[in-house]
Amino acid sequence: YIDFLSIRVNFTGLMQYQIPDGYFLWSMEKKLNWQIENHCVPVNIQWIKSWLEADKDPDFLCEILFCQHETLAKEPKKYFQKILSFYGIPEDKFIFPLLPKFGEKTHNRKGPIDEWSKILTSEQIQKINNSIPEDWFQKFSWNKT
Numbered sequence: 628y629i630d631f632l633s634i635r636v637n638f639t640g641l642m643q644y645q646i647p648d649g650y651f652l653w654s655m656e657k658k659l660n661w662q663i664e665n666h667c668v669p670v671n672i673q674w675i676k677s678w679l680e681a682d683k684d685p686d687f688l689c690e691i692l693f694c695q696h697e698t699l700a701k702e703p704k705k706y707f708q709k710i711l712s713f714y715g716i717p718e719d720k721f722i723f724p725l726l727p728k729f730g731e732k733t734h735n736r737k738g739p740i741d742e743w744s745k746i747l748t749s750e751q752i753q754k755i756n757n758s759i760p761e762d763w764f765q766k767f768s769w770n771k772t
Contacts, residue, residue: 700740
């Protein structure tokens with residue numbers, strides 16, 4: 628995504644990442660290592676941690692529904708039924724969305740659930756697994772593959 632921001636000359640978007648000098652000249656593996664150690668992984672772990680803390684906080688009066696991309700990808704109807712049920716919305720009041728169509732030059736991923744296993748090295752996967760709290764693997768049914 629950072630490369631996409633660069634191609635689109637979105638300097639405002641790029642400034643928030645505080646990327647190191649020479650980043651755009653690095654190999655993809657080196658960029659991913661930087662993301663794992665300095666941005667994407669730590670930021671997302673903190674984000675999930677904050678939602679889990681809010682869910683346990685008796686002073687946080689909202690209910691939180693945790694959904695997973697794997698369910699959306701494998702069983703989209705089940706995914707949306709879970710959301711509808713959570714909000715008490717009858718299914719007949721909802722139009723289930725069609726799968727999106729992606730253009731050739733889009734920055735959006737197509738969303739395969741195992742994409743990470745084809746892109747990341749085993750060392751990168753291990754580093755990410757070591758960063759994730761152990762109980763999250765069971766809570767979210769994540770594999771350490």
